Amino acid sequence: QAYILGHSEKAARRLEIQDAHFADVSERLLDDLALRPGDRVVELGCGPGSFSRRILRRLGDGGVLVAVDTSEGLLAQAKSALAGAGTARFEPVLANIAELGPWLDGADVVVGRAVLHHVPMVEFMLGRLRARLRPGTRVGFIEPDFRSPLARLTYLEAGGRTELAPLRVWAVAINQLYLANRISPDVGASLARTLETAGYRHVRAGWSECRSDGMMIENMLMFYDEVRDRLRELGILTADEVEQQQRLLRALRPDALPAAWGIHRAACES
Numbered sequence: 001q002a003y004i005l006g007h008s009e010k011a012a013r014r015l016e017i018q019d020a021h022f023a024d025v026s027e028r029l030l031d032d033l034a035l036r037p038g039d040r041v042v043e044l045g046c047g048p049g050s051f052s053r054r055i056l057r058r059l060g061d062g063g064v065l066v067a068v069d070t071s072e073g074l075l076a077q078a079k080s081a082l083a084g085a086g087t088a089r090f091e092p093v094l095a096n097i098a099e100l101g102p103w104l105d106g107a108d109v110v111v112g113r114a115v116l117h118h119v120p121m122v123e124f125m126l127g128r129l130r131a132r133l134r135p136g137t138r139v140g141f142i143e144p145d146f147r148s149p150l151a152r153l154t155y156l157e158a159g160g161r162t163e164l165a166p167l168r169v170w171a172v173a174i175n176q177l178y179l180a181n182r183i184s185p186d187v188g189a190s191l192a193r194t195l196e197t198a199g200y201r202h203v204r205a206g207w208s209e210c211r212s213d214g215m216m217i218e219n220m221l222m223f224y225d226e227v228r229d230r231l232r233e234l235g236i237l238t239a240d241e242v243e244q245q246q247r248l249l250r251a252l253r254p255d256a257l258p259a260a261w262g263i264h265r266a267a268c269e270s
Contacts, residue, residue, distance in 0.1 A: 013222065017215045018114065019050035025142055025208055025263050026054055026113060032204060032267035033138045037088075038062035039108040044097040045069055045115030049078030052090070055111070059088035066103050068093045098125050100132050107133065113142040117178065117187045127198045133270035139200060143188030145207070145262035146171050152258055166248035167260045169237075170220045173245075176236045177227060188264030200268035207264055212257035217249050220260075 019026070035041065037060030046052050046067035055065055065088055069075050075092045082090050093103045097112075098119050104110070110133065116122045133139070150171055157164045178185040192205035210216070224231075224242050231237045237245070 016048070016050055017219045017222075019054075020215060021210050021219075022051075022113065022142060022263060025206075025265050026051060028206070029111070029113075029140045029142055029265050029267060030054060030058060032265075033109055033111065033140045035059065035109060036063075040064045040066070040106050041109040041111060042066045042104055042107045043068065044110065044112035045118065046078055046092070047071075047074050049081045051111075051113045052078055052082055053085055056082065056086035056088050056090065059086060061087045063088035064091060065089070066091045066093055066107070068095050068097050068103055070094070070096055098122075100125070100128055104129075104132055107137055109138045109140075111140045114144055116141055116143055116191070117184050120182045122184065122187055123194050123198075126194055130198050130200055130270050135270060137270040138267070139195075139270060140267040141188075141191060141265075143191060143264045143266075144210075145186060145188050145264055146174055147186040147189070148262055149209070149259050153260070156258060163248075163252065164257070166245050166252065167220075167257065169245055170223070170249070171260060173231060173236055174223065177231065177234065180234050180236075188266075191264055191266045195266060195268050200270060203266060203268040205264065205266045207262055209259035209262050212254060212259055214254040216257075216260060217252060217254055220249055221246055 035055070035058040039059060041055055041059065041064070043052055043055060043065060046069050049067065052065060052067050059065060067078060067090065072094055075094055079092050095101050095103060097115065110129065119125055150168065153164055153168050157168060175185045192203050195203045224246055228239060228242045231242060232239055
């Protein structure tokens with residue numbers, strides 16, 4: 001399954017914004033996983049390396065970060081951005097994470113942020129992952145929630161806050177895009193139960209809202225820039241409708257908006 005969003009340097013900017021929004025929950029997940037300086041950490045779907053940097057800060061001379069991604073361009077950006085980021089060894093790997101290759105061997109920790117929802121029927125991969133890992137391997141994931149906040153958005157909109165419509169339209173568009181590509185926009189909602197069912201131990205889970213600010217709006221605008229052609233091809237939004245939604249987003253006051261998405265966090269052991 002190819003990554004359906006952008007691979008360019010501009011797309012990397014959107015992922016940097018995502019890192020800023022996910023900062024607190026990312027650090028909490030790494031706390032949950034109790035990273036040690038000498039750990040061998042495998043990161044699934046590293047992208048341009050923003051979460052990788054947070055991992056490297058916790059590793060020492062004997063530590064290794066194996067960063068796996070399907071995009072050669074994003075891996076190159078990660079390698080460049082992380083040069084000199086720490087004393088641990090950084091090993092970029094070009095591979096499909098769903099195939100669970102030899103790069104998993106010897107892992108002390110397996111982690112992924114906003115990657116599982118890009119894997120069709122990821123439950124199969126999570127079950128096979130447990131079979132590949134040594135007992136006691138620490139595992140953790142962060143996944144966005146593009147569905148739950150829709151209830152509040154539509155309630156507020158129905159109550160008179162019509163200016164919130166572009167947030168709803170954006171959320172519907174990303175949900176429809178993912179579903180059209182047979183991937184899940186809400187895998188995080190059932191993630192803890194999936195891990196428990198697969199037999200992972202000591203599953204801990206949490207949910208939090210992602211703050212609304214100017215960077216959130218920038219994220220949405222860049223999403224439209226990256227996938228406008230695909231939205232048109234699928235009949236989700238026309239080019240004119242995308243431009244209209246971008247104008248409406250730019251007109252919003254970021255300091256007066258409810259959360260447009262949430263974040264699921266889960267940690268466990270194999």
